[in-house]
Amino acid sequence: MVTVDVVVLGGGAAGLAASRTLLGRGYSVLLVEKEGHTGGRAAGYACKATDDCQQCQVCLVADEARALTGADQLKMLVFSSLKGVQNQNGSFQLDVAQGPICVDPQRCILCGRCVDACPAGAIRLPPPGFPPASASVDPEICRARNAQTCRACVEACPTGAIDLQAAARTHRVRCRAIIVATGFQPFDPRQLPRLGYGRVPGVITAEELERRMRGDPGGLAAFKRVAFVQCVGSRNVTLGRGYCSQVCCRYALRLAARLRRDDPGRRVAIFYMDLQVSGKDVRMRWEELGRGVELIQGAPASIVAGEAEVLVRYEDLRQGRVRQEPFDLVVLSVGMGASPHNVELARLLGLNLDPHRFFATQERGHGSTSRRGVWVAGSAAGPTDIGGAIRQGRSVALAVARQLEDRRHA
Amino acid sequence: MVGEEKLRRSASFDPEFKWEVSARPGGEHLKTCFACGVCTAGCPVAEIDPAYNPRRIIRMVILGMRQQVLSSEMIWLCSTCYTCYAHCPQDVRFTEIMKVLREMAVEEGYVHSSFLECISRVDRLSESLRRQMLMEILPHRGEGVEIEERDLLTRALRNLEDR
Numbered sequence: 033m034v035t036v037d038v039v040v041l042g043g044g045a046a047g048l049a050a051s052r053t054l055l056g057r058g059y060s061v062l063l064v065e066k067e068g069h070t071g072g073r074a075a076g077y078a079c080k081a082t083d084d085c086q087q088c089q090v091c092l093v094a095d096e097a098r099a100l101t102g103a104d105q106l107k108m109l110v111f112s113s114l115k116g117v118q119n120q121n122g123s124f125q126l127d128v129a130q131g132p133i134c135v136d137p138q139r140c141i142l143c144g145r146c147v148d149a150c151p152a153g154a155i156r157l158p159p160p161g162f163p164p165a166s167a168s169v170d171p172e173i174c175r176a177r178n179a180q181t182c183r184a185c186v187e188a189c190p191t192g193a194i195d196l197q198a199a200a201r202t203h204r205v206r207c208r209a210i211i212v213a214t215g216f217q218p219f220d221p222r223q224l225p226r227l228g229y230g231r232v233p234g235v236i237t238a239e240e241l242e243r244r245m246r247g248d249p250g251g252l253a254a255f256k257r258v259a260f261v262q263c264v265g266s267r268n269v270t271l272g273r274g275y276c277s278q279v280c281c282r283y284a285l286r287l288a289a290r291l292r293r294d295d296p297g298r299r300v301a302i303f304y305m306d307l308q309v310s311g312k313d314v315r316m317r318w319e320e321l322g323r324g325v326e327l328i329q330g331a332p333a334s335i336v337a338g339e340a341e342v343l344v345r346y347e348d349l350r351q352g353r354v355r356q357e358p359f360d361l362v363v364l365s366v367g368m369g370a371s372p373h374n375v376e377l378a379r380l381l382g383l384n385l386d387p388h389r390f391f392a393t394q395e396r397g398h399g400s401t402s403r404r405g406v407w408v409a410g411s412a413a414g415p416t417d418i419g420g421a422i423r424q425g426r427s428v429a430l431a432v433a434r435q436l437e438d439r440r441h442a
Numbered sequence: 443m444v445g446e447e448k449l450r451r452s453a454s455f456d457p458e459f460k461w462e463v464s465a466r467p468g469g470e471h472l473k474t475c476f477a478c479g480v481c482t483a484g485c486p487v488a489e490i491d492p493a494y495n496p497r498r499i500i501r502m503v504i505l506g507m508r509q510q511v512l513s514s515e516m517i518w519l520c521s522t523c524y525t526c527y528a529h530c531p532q533d534v535r536f537t538e539i540m541k542v543l544r545e546m547a548v549e550e551g552y553v554h555s556s557f558l559e560c561i562s563r564v565d566r567l568s569e570s571l572r573r574q575m576l577m578e579i580l581p582h583r584g585e586g587v588e589i590e591e592r593d594l595l596t597r598a599l600r601n602l603e604d605r
């Protein structure tokens with residue numbers, strides 16, 4: 033049995049910020065993360081600085097993660113998720129299921145020899161700066177865990193950190209409050225076949241572009257004509273997603289500016305219905321970011337493969353003419369949707385979901401729910417950018433601290 | 443926008459028009475259009491006739507250009523393929539709006555009632571012609587033969603007359 037003050041579900045921007053704030057106030061925290069490392073979606077995104085910082089906020093997530101190093105009141109379970117909840121007069125008893133942990137984080141020195149040795153590609157290192165600082169083995173892909181004989185990684189590891197026989201476990205946890213920070217799911221553009229994703233080579237999602245720009249920006253050099261398509265899976269009543277995802281115009285403008293910086297000779301166009309960029313620095317940013325990036329008003333109706341290019345068909349609203357233009361790469365600016373796991377999690381925790389299946393909170397950004405002791409932070413409650421997720425994580429943590437404090441005095 | 447601007451200046455506006463259209467079955471979603479142009483860019487009629495523009499027709503209805511819309515040839519060009527209906531992010535259901543506009547054009551005397559009957563005959567004939575042309579090429583579907591569409595049309599017409 034593990035006993036802590038607060039369990040934080042999800043180690044993205046919101047969960048990291050909530051954990052940091054609670055630890056700073058002297059509370060003990062168990063961070064439960066579904067994947068092999070913290071950081072959430074943004075851990076895979078690129079810094080979009082041109083000559084100046086563009087304030088895309090991606091590095092803020094690493095800052096939150098870094099602040100957790102050495103915190104002795106912090107426990108962390110990766111490859112873990114909630115399986116059961118019991119409410120016992122004001123406190124909770126949780127069952128957390130954890131997949132097999134084949135690499136001992138105490139011994140792993142992140143040398144990466146296991147990654148090179150694995151013939152199945154089952155081992156990954158975490159993105160730098162996101163704990164736990166340990167390689168991880170995907171048990172689904174690992175040959176040794178799937179009735180084959182392979183000891184390549186075990187032999188390659190200089191510190192003997194790898195145990196391929198490790199078993200899955202269930203942890204029983206007692207806590208006084210729960211913060212749900214389990215994030216969002218990007219829209220899957222296969223639901224809009226007319227946009228070609230998965231069928232037309234050269235059509236990718238913005239998340240894929242973020243990852244490629246982070247991992248191998250040089251690999252993008254071949255793309256001399258790049259188009260962004262806005263509102264893919266946002267503001268679409270017909271798909272049951274009538275809301276604005278709030279982040280796509282801003283990330284697309286910044287990705288576009290970075291693409292132009294990396295190659296000033298390349299064409300970068302953004303197709304939009306109307307741009308939703310809010311905040312106090314909008315006008316300035318707008319002109320600054322828009323420099324050299326073509327903004328084309330007109331939502332594309334279809335994207336098809338040309339001979340060696342991708343053809344985007346749209347109505348040029350200024351002229352009232354239908355046009356088809358060639359690009360080398362088309363980036364779909366996918367919106368933020370609710371995670372499909374929310375339904376199960378809401379059932380376990382006794383929470384309500386809003387009509388779009390995000391967690392319903394009593395006050396937006398404040399994070400209290402209909403269940404006393406259970407709070408929601410970040411994009412699990414609806415679309416928000418990294419800064420918003422961090423702010424919500426902090427403010428929810430402060431509210432939780434206040435509640436725990438009150439009870440201590442009562 | 444040049445064409446639209448000209449129309450707007452010359453038009454007499456009827457603010458009731460959009461309400462009347464949206465009060466009829468099929469017209470309900472008219473006012474939710476946010477002019478993204480997806481309908482026009484996917485429309486097969488707009489592809490062969492650049493003057494045909496579903497988004498612009500919606501704008502004209504919303505602006506109250508009753509006479510210009512109802513007397514226009516444009517409202518008869520739609521092939522009711524429902525592509526725009528399926529693509530529209532705002533669920534405007536333009537194909538249904540088109541039917542409403544046609545009804546109103548008849549009711550308000552912009553077209554003779556026999557014209558409707560004539561259109562449905564044209565539609566039926568186009569369907570038969572299309573089917574005849576397909577019957578001509580279907581036997582060759584494994585071979586990838588080159589076929590001149592105009593010859594096909596002549597043959598299809600002849601077949602129809604022979605029947």
Ligand SMILES: Cc1cc2nc3c(=O)[nH]c(=O)nc-3n(C[C@H](O)[C@H](O)[C@H](O)COP(=O)(O)OP(=O)(O)OC[C@H]3O[C@@H](n4cnc5c(N)ncnc54)[C@H](O)[C@@H]3O)c2cc1C
Pocket residue numbers: 041042043044045046047064065066067069070071072073074077088089090112113114213214215216218238239242279283366367368371373377409410411412416417418419421
């Ligand atoms: C393509 C794209 C580009 C973007 N670019 C930017 C940008 O440049 N700047 C910006 O500010 N924002 C950007 N955003 C938005 C940004 O991704 C979010 O604001 C941010 O990720 C929200 O953080 P979060 O902690 O709420 O959720 P997430 O990042 O989704 O983190 C949630 C965490 O919870 C974990 N988890 C999920 N379910 C469970 C469970 N059941 N149990 C335990 N753990 C669980 C996940 O593995 C994950 O680690 C972008 C979004 C998209 C789609």
Ligand code: SF4
Pocket residue numbers: 474475476477478479480481482496497500529530531532533534535536
């Ligand atoms: S697709 Fe729908 S919202 Fe877009 S212009 Fe056409 S009718 Fe309006």
Ligand code: SF4
Pocket residue numbers: 481484485486487488496519520521522523524525526527536537
């Ligand atoms: S239904 Fe009519 S307006 Fe809509 S795409 Fe088809 S032909 Fe064009």
